Each structure stands twice: as C-alpha cells, then as structure tokens.
Amino acid sequence: MSGEARREKMVDILRNAKKPVSGKALAEKLEVSRQVIVQDIALLRAQKQEIISTCRGYLMKKDAPCRRIFKVHHTDEQMEEELNLYVDFGARVEDEFVYHKVYDVIRVEMGLHSRRDVKEYIEKLKSGISKSLKDVTSGYHYHTVTAESEEVLDQIQEELQKRGFLAELRDYEPIDFWKEDSEKEESK
Incomplete structure (x- = not known):
C-alpha cells in the first residue's frame, strides 16, 4: 500500500472511530511501525486534517461536537x-x-x-x-x-x-x- 493510500485509510479509520484509536492499533491495522504512524499523523496535520492526540490515542475532530x-x-x-x-x-x-x-x-x-x-x-x-x-x-x-x-x-x-x-x-x-x-x- 502506498503512503498516500495508507494515510487515506488512516483518516477513514479515525473518522469512523467512536473512541480514540491508539498508535499501536493503527500500526497493526495498517501493517506498519508506530513511527510510521507518527510521521503519517504529522503529514496529515500539515494537510490541515484536524487530528487530536490524547493519552488514549488519536481522534479526528468532528464538526458538530x-x-x-x-x-x-x-x-x-x-x-x-x-x-x-x-x-x-x-x-x-x-x-x-x-x-x-x-x-x-x-x-x-x-x-x-x-x-x-x-x-x-x-x-x-x-x-x-x-x-x-x-x-x-x-x-x-x-x-x-x-x-x-x-x-x-x-x-x-x-x-x-x-x-x-x-x-x-x-x-x-x-x-x-x-x-x-x-x-x-x-x-x-
């Protein structure tokens, strides 16, 4: 899977998650290291994706809280x-x-x-x-x-x-x- 496809999948996972998703869980689902996940999160944020980091994992900011x-x-x-x-x-x-x-x-x-x-x-x-x-x-x-x-x-x-x-x-x-x-x- 290309980096771009992986990041699209990551955004999809986070948008559909009902609770924070840990870096470890993302790494396992996407079959990459946690370091790759951290780098992908940074790239997605640079693309203006609103990803929130919590001690329990990552969340995608939703429009109407x-x-x-x-x-x-x-x-x-x-x-x-x-x-x-x-x-x-x-x-x-x-x-x-x-x-x-x-x-x-x-x-x-x-x-x-x-x-x-x-x-x-x-x-x-x-x-x-x-x-x-x-x-x-x-x-x-x-x-x-x-x-x-x-x-x-x-x-x-x-x-x-x-x-x-x-x-x-x-x-x-x-x-x-x-x-x-x-x-x-x-x-x-």
Whole structure:
C-alpha cells in the first residue's frame, strides 16, 4: 500500500472511530511501525486534517461536537486530575463558570483540549498570577465540555461520579441560563 493510500485509510479509520484509536492499533491495522504512524499523523496535520492526540490515542475532530455542562467540586490538588479526565476522553473544556448568589454568572473561556493545555493552565495558577473561579464559591463550579458524541460525555460523567467530582445541582441554580445564552450565540 502506498503512503498516500495508507494515510487515506488512516483518516477513514479515525473518522469512523467512536473512541480514540491508539498508535499501536493503527500500526497493526495498517501493517506498519508506530513511527510510521507518527510521521503519517504529522503529514496529515500539515494537510490541515484536524487530528487530536490524547493519552488514549488519536481522534479526528468532528464538526458538530456534543455539549454538556458539568457541575463539579474538588480541591486545588485535584484540579489537574479533573481537567485531565476531560481531555483524556478527547473532550474539550470550553469554559469555567460559577453561579454567584450576588454577582450572578461569572464565566471565563478555557479552551483546554490536551494535557499540555492543562499543564500550562495549572502552572499559571500555581505562579500566583490568578486564582480559579471555583475559589469564589467554595470549590463549586461548572465546565462546559464538548466531545464528539453523547457516549463520550456519558463516560466522562460516569468517571466524574466515580472520582467524587460531580456535584449535585441545587434548586436555586438556574442551569438553563447557560443553555439559553449558548443558543443565542449559535443563532448569530
């Protein structure tokens, strides 16, 4: 099989995958070494193919991601673990926001989609430049997370629950406010 044909097959595999595909699995399917896979990924990215690397393998970025808001609670020491959980599933942490009883909604863009992004974010917080929004609400906060499928978001939710990060919504928390704002943005 030529290199071009192999890369076309690789794109097809990644487009149809429901979860990340490891370099090893790609190498076995395409009967080449993992090094060839790494080189092919680089070539495909140079051709503007949007391939995402996660610790579980490669994903092809899809056009219309699924979106979910998670309310979470954790310590500063657990923050990196929580953020890595999302990106390890190939998801993107779009933002962090809090519902403050006095100031209403306070939101910041994050755009984290790799462990490298998470590490840089954590390093900035540790340097004392700023603090996380969660600090204004005793650790409770929300993340808008996008992923390629509802199944991935379900897996993330299950893992957040297992690790004790998922927090229960209270009656006074108008989570619908964010849905309405998102719909307004999308209609523009």
